[in-house]
Amino acid sequence: MIKQAAMVTIPVEEYEALKKNIQLLQQLQQQVDYLLEQVRLAKHRQFGASSEKSIYDEQLSLFNEAEFTADAKVAEPELTEVEKHYRKKARERTDRFPADLPVEVVEHTLPLEEQACPECDSPLHVMGKEIRRELKLIPAKAVIVEHVKYVYACRECEKNSCGVPIVKAPMDEPVIKGSFASPEAVAHLMTQKFVMGVPLCRQEKEWQRQGIELSRQTMSNWLLRCTEDWLEPIYDAMREIMLENFSALHADETTLQVLREPGKSAQSKSYMWLYRTSGYDRQGVKNTRHIVLYEYQPDRKSQRPRDFLNRFKGYLHTDGYAGYHNLPEKIIVVGCWAHARRKFEEALKSMLDKDRKGSGAQQGKRYCDRLFAIEKRLADLKPEEKFQKRQEQARPVLDEFSSWLHSQNLVKNAFGKAVNYTLDQWKYLERYLLDGQLEISNNRAERSIKPFVIDRKNFLFANTPRGAKASAVMFSIIETAKESGLNPFEYLTYIFKNAPNLKLREHPEQVAGLLPDAMPEAVRSKIRRSPDEKTD
Secondary structure: OOOOOOOOOOOHHHHHHHHHHHHHHHHHHHHHHHHHHHHHHHHHHHHOOOOOOOOOOOOOOHHHHHHHHOOOOOOOOOEEEEOOEEEEOOOOOOOOOOOOOOOOOOOOOOOHHHOEOOOOOOEOOOOOOOOOOOOOOOOOOOOOOOOOOOEEEOHHHHHHOOOOOEEEOOOOOOOOOOOOOOHHHHHHHHHHHHOOOOOHHHHHHHHHHOOOOOOHHHHHHHHHHHHHHHHHHHHHHHHHHHHHHOOEEEEEEEEEEEOOOOOOOOOOOEEEEEEEEOOEOOOOOEOOOOOEEEEEEOOOOOHHHHHHOOOOOEEEEOOOOHHHHHOOOOEEEEOOHHHHHHHHHHHHHOOOHHHHOOOHHHHHHHHHHHHHHHHHHOOOOOHHHHHHHHHHHHHHHHHHHHHHHHOOOOOOOHHHHHHHHHHHOHHHHHHHHHOOOOOOOOHHHHHHHHHHHHHHHHHOEEOOHHHHHHHHHHHHHHHHHHHOOEOHHHHHHHHHHHHHHOOOOOOHHHHHHHOHHHOOHHHEOOOOOOOOOOOO
């Protein structure tokens, strides 16, 4: 016997009120779910791993398991036989020292009176040696360098002539006239601050512990003066090379607090913009001239990249910030798939474990992973070949992904946010297919801006716009040096020793001799890289 549902008669007014209450409850439930997602995501950001690897794709189906895990470039590990089983060969030690590192030999010998045989009292002779090697680290030390310039005169002219010729010995110009700063001292302060992240206040304390009273004010004056006199011409020259010689660049921006900025409160945000070269030059040749430039600006207006890139024509890799979308038509903005994938990754992190498998967020992330897997396989191809292979392999995935995105029923949650973001950015995201020189992500820019973000945690803010501008120039020179395989300290020292004697203001063409690609071997970094380690 089938039971029929009980029917209750209520006034229309009550029915309408009940419908409104149900709708309100549904809206409130959606808000609660969204807030719970944000709480889970915030906890993951604070306590979880930051890696964006596919940690939620452990149980892949058999048909695409090889696609995600195979890498033909990785050699199989060597095996070593151990009785009845095999095991992987132990990893080689990575601690190495340069061949030209000075060796200090300390010999331990017996005193002469003890060099006798304990049995027969006959003299002992050296039959062998036992050697123990140690790495000795010597803290930075200060030395006063006294430059003595001799002045010469002629004895005969002194006796017999009305005038006496005076001849002075040649001497290099100082890095700062009237100052006791040396090229090495200024280079050391810069590398400590902008490579090691040690602010001047801590450097001041360190010098005090060594009995040297070198104030923050003096150090700041040195850095600003040397930047304006010697580094800015190099920065300007590198900007010219970047705009003229490359058809694809990367851009990004991050916040900076400047305390004494005219017309703004100390708590307001300023911005450090970043522009860097891509993997190929304008002729399609593999790039060996990596340039990384920072630019301080008081705001995030789209006019800032428009001004900086005023003579650039080509492709610009960016994130999804709308300010880049108002650039002139000669600049074609290319979106970043790493940002799109990150949205789906965040949606997965905001979900409960039981809801992740088979979810829309996981499907969206797998589409992104398929695109990145294709790029990994095509990494070593020439631009022309890569362009063709992308049309064959990536284009069908993009078309399938687009259809899938448009078929989703969107709600206000992290997954809906990821879908909306990807759809809004789609015309920029698919542009990496236009040219084989282009990249699937803007990760180059993100890697290059990261050193500034890390150092910002130490120095927190800039005091004045002048200091912020100088910081941008110093960061640019140092990061470009690192990208070019130079030792930042040696490079800066080379600049400060040679630039004062080149008269750059009168002969700006001389700056070519100070660019990274003109540096001698002694300025090169001694960092050893593995064959498959990225240098960009």
